[in-house]
Amino acid sequence: MMAAxxxxxxxxxxxxxxxxxxxxxxxxxxxxxxxxxxVSFSVAEGEIFGLLGPNGAGKSTLxxxxxxxxxxxxxxxxxxxxxxxxxxxxxxxxxxxxxxxxTSDPDLTVEENLSIYAKLYSVPKAQREKNIAEVLEAVDLVxxxxxxxxxxxxxMRRRLEIAxxxxxxxxxxxxxxxxxxxxxxxxxxxxxxxxxLRRTRKLxxxxxxxxxxxxxxxxxxxxIVDHGTLVALGTPIELKHSVPGANVVEVHFNRETPEWQQxxxxxxxxxxxxxxxxxxxxxxxxxxxxxxxxxxxxxxxLGETLTSLSVQNTSLDDVFVHYTxxxxxxxxxxxxxxxxxPRPGAQP
Amino acid sequence: xxxxxxxxxxxxxxxxxxPTLMIMxxxxxxxxxxxxxxxxxxxxxxxxxxxxxxxxxxxxVKIREAFQAxxxxxxxxxxVDYTDEKQAREDVxxxxxxxxVIIPAQYSRRVYAQDAPVIGFVADNSDQFTSxxxxxxxxxxxxxxxxxxVQPRLANxxxxxxxxxxxYVNYMKxxxxxxxxxxxxxxxxxxxxxxxxxxxxxxxxxxxxVTPITKLELVMGLNMAGAIKATLAGISLTVIGSLMAGLxxxxxxxxxxxxxxxxxxxAIAFNGMMFLLMVRVDDPLVPRAMFGVLNTLLFYPSxxxxxxxAFPKWLRALAVVDPFTYSIHGFKAILLKDGGFQAIQFDLFxxxxxxxxxxxxxxxxxxxxx
Numbered sequence: 001m002m003a004a005x006x007x008x009x010x011x012x013x014x015x016x017x018x019x020x021x022x023x024x025x026x027x028x029x030x031x032x033x034x035x036x037x038x039v040s041f042s043v044a045e046g047e048i049f050g051l052l053g054p055n056g057a058g059k060s061t062l063x064x065x066x067x068x069x070x071x072x073x074x075x076x077x078x079x080x081x082x083x084x085x086x087x088x089x090x091x092x093x094x095x096x097x098x099x100x101x102x103t104s105d106p107d108l109t110v111e112e113n114l115s116i117y118a119k120l121y122s123v124p125k126a127q128r129e130k131n132i133a134e135v136l137e138a139v140d141l142v143x144x145x146x147x148x149x150x151x152x153x154x155x156m157r158r159r160l161e162i163a164x165x166x167x168x169x170x171x172x173x174x175x176x177x178x179x180x181x182x183x184x185x186x187x188x189x190x191x192x193x194x195x196x197l198r199r200t201r202k203l204x205x206x207x208x209x210x211x212x213x214x215x216x217x218x219x220x221x222x223x224i225v226d227h228g229t230l231v232a233l234g235t236p237i238e239l240k241h242s243v244p245g246a247n248v249v250e251v252h253f254n255r256e257t258p259e260w261q262q263x264x265x266x267x268x269x270x271x272x273x274x275x276x277x278x279x280x281x282x283x284x285x286x287x288x289x290x291x292x293x294x295x296x297x298x299x300x301x302l303g304e305t306l307t308s309l310s311v312q313n314t315s316l317d318d319v320f321v322h323y324t325x326x327x328x329x330x331x332x333x334x335x336x337x338x339x340x341x342p343r344p345g346a347q348p
Numbered sequence: 349x350x351x352x353x354x355x356x357x358x359x360x361x362x363x364x365x366x367p368t369l370m371i372m373x374x375x376x377x378x379x380x381x382x383x384x385x386x387x388x389x390x391x392x393x394x395x396x397x398x399x400x401x402x403x404x405x406x407x408x409v410k411i412r413e414a415f416q417a418x419x420x421x422x423x424x425x426x427x428v429d430y431t432d433e434k435q436a437r438e439d440v441x442x443x444x445x446x447x448x449v450i451i452p453a454q455y456s457r458r459v460y461a462q463d464a465p466v467i468g469f470v471a472d473n474s475d476q477f478t479s480x481x482x483x484x485x486x487x488x489x490x491x492x493x494x495x496x497x498v499q500p501r502l503a504n505x506x507x508x509x510x511x512x513x514x515x516y517v518n519y520m521k522x523x524x525x526x527x528x529x530x531x532x533x534x535x536x537x538x539x540x541x542x543x544x545x546x547x548x549x550x551x552x553x554x555x556x557x558v559t560p561i562t563k564l565e566l567v568m569g570l571n572m573a574g575a576i577k578a579t580l581a582g583i584s585l586t587v588i589g590s591l592m593a594g595l596x597x598x599x600x601x602x603x604x605x606x607x608x609x610x611x612x613x614x615a616i617a618f619n620g621m622m623f624l625l626m627v628r629v630d631d632p633l634v635p636r637a638m639f640g641v642l643n644t645l646l647f648y649p650s651x652x653x654x655x656x657x658a659f660p661k662w663l664r665a666l667a668v669v670d671p672f673t674y675s676i677h678g679f680k681a682i683l684l685k686d687g688g689f690q691a692i693q694f695d696l697f698x699x700x701x702x703x704x705x706x707x708x709x710x711x712x713x714x715x716x717x718x
Binding site: 064068069071089092093095097100102103104105107108116117119120121122148164 | 355552559
């Protein structure tokens, strides 16, 4: 399902796959503020499931409820077959969690960080050493095992966080914005690593992100969350197909006139037109090539000049706009304001 | 249990890898010991006292000779001759001189006539230390002048014979028990308060909370680590401070065992108190803001600097529940008096009970969720 009204979804159609995570009508309230408003979905075993949304959408609150960090106000969450509220200890034993912040101790070495977490999960000594060696191999930090964490780069520290979450061999892996703050190269390296981990360890992963590209490349299914509500859910392809129009044409005229919007909407195949800035429009169309031709002809007939013209396939950004009425990237390019890092337990 | 020891291991590795905590928790108390120990408790020397002599008789000369002896020997003061009493008083008031002795006219005649002779002393009592010291010297001079040259064979006045149980306790030695307690408090404040809240704010606790560790294991692990750090700070300062103050008690195994027990229960009490205060705090500014307030609230009412017997009732009530009181009393009993276990058994009992009680209250208050 992809409709915002239903606010819930189940695993993909096909042969029944046991659900690793089932969330039913989950709500989180902080006083009068409702951070998560009755969200339901399920994640199949071995699936990479993405929660996509802007900052403050409720993604982190959702993941914190599923990982027993934040009490659930109402609703139910079953993780690895255990109720998060009633059997939280069993849930904790079976999950690996990578919080948004880098929480490995900078004064300890890579190996010490992993060893302490393995002890917190009561991994026996022999198994502990084997697990540490394996996860270091998996995240490509073998030669850094004796290095103090504070000497690692941001990308390496993020890989250490991932290794730390895997040191007790969890079956479900929760990652809260795993690539935030990383440069593009490190980000791609983390994606490749996560994809590799999924294949080799048969992990179920739930990832929150506000990067469209990350969700698109990494996730089998994506739930779009906005203002604490699940507004759409499906595979990236399903989500893109759910938006009317197969292509996006970005057109920039040399000057703005009041009639452009109307003229563009009247073109054949065009399903919607978004004004981006003066003379700049994003046109959703079922036929990119035909609309492009029509745009050139229109400009020529009116004696106007096209500054730029590009045709793209529908992106998740368009999906987000379609379901929420605004662009996700708008949320990300707001003028930077100084904000303190979120405190544990603070409202999202 | 293993999970609790994992928390302790993490904290201790961090503690030894970053010596800042140890250095900072020892630096302030050591500086206090050295500077205050040397600044206070020393003898007053080199002050200036005016002598206004309206008599010029033989008894006035005897006074001047006594003053001369003081100036040459113990050097408490030197004398400056004034001719005008009014000017002398004014100069004491303005600080040009530290006191003034007025020898009135007819003083010698009154001494010989045994007609209530009086010497005046103008003191600047805005400075209690200097004025008391000068008054004491003047009193000695007067006593010496009054004492007959030939003593009667049998004393006809009541005498008080004072027996001092312990060797002379200079101010640095007096200050050492309070300094050890202060070092442990700072260690707990930084290691158990500030670092605990900083870790919470950085999300380190979030990392703990997603593991299967129980609330009790986590609380006990954090407190055990805090108590070990405070114990190490206490031991370090006891050894360094004793050597600096010239106390040999640390070379006696029995006293060392008593000190270790006292340091351990003090660490448990201080850490428990700090954990209780911080258990629901999230803001890293809070422990920093509380540092000075708690220090004043707990250190000074404990009898560290001034006897509790001199406090008003409300301050005495505070001293009764203040763990510093028992810690400092215990350290004084061992370091200065070698009083043995008997002298500190109530201190040990109170501090241990206090520590356990605070942990007992703090554990249910500790949130296993964010």
